[in-house]
Amino acid sequence: MYGWVILGDAATKRVNGQEIIITAHRFGTLDAAIRAWEDNERHRMAHELGNLGHLVNDTLDRLRQARDI
Known part of the structure; x- marks a missing residue:
């Protein structure tokens, strides 16, 4: 819960240049x-990083195949 500004019954936080506002x-x-x-954001980021990892691995596999031809 680091970085949140509590304003009465709402909390705000700036994430990637966008203001996030949370209410109860x-x-x-x-x-x-x-x-x-935060849990949803953590899962979203893990999913996106997993997708990026697959993309990088696929690209490296294609480069290795092209080199071996």
């Missing part, structure tokens, strides 16, 4: 809402 809304507490957002 459906999570019951602001703490739970922030944790849910």
